[in-house]
Amino acid sequence: MREIKILEEPIELYKILKFENMVGSGGEAKYVISEGQVIVNGKIETRKRKKIFSGDIVEFGENKIRIQVK
Template sequence: MREIEINAEPVELYKILKFENLASSGGEAKHVISEGHVIVNGEVETRKRKKIFAGDIIEFGNEKIRIVVKPDL
């Protein structure tokens, strides 16, 4: 499992898939989410704009990622 740092929370689920290149575009990200191919915290998630917070675990395809907030310097 790899970790992804975000600067602020929450972040919408489809944006994470898009920015991490798990989907080639925002439209593709929304499609795979609505089709039930994405798991958040162990449950299938179909809400494209689901708010993701630090500690959430997202699974899609062969990828499993944990969200962490980037510490302030």
């Protein structure tokens, strides 16, 4: 699991996928979230603008990341 440092919280879920290059674009990020392909803290998340905070774990495909505030 990788740890990702963000400058401020919360950050929207789709932005994490986009900024960490887990998807090719913001549109793709929103699509995979709406299709139920993203897991946040062990539960499927379908809200594109779900607020992500320090300590949250985001999973998509082979990627698993923990969010930390700098």
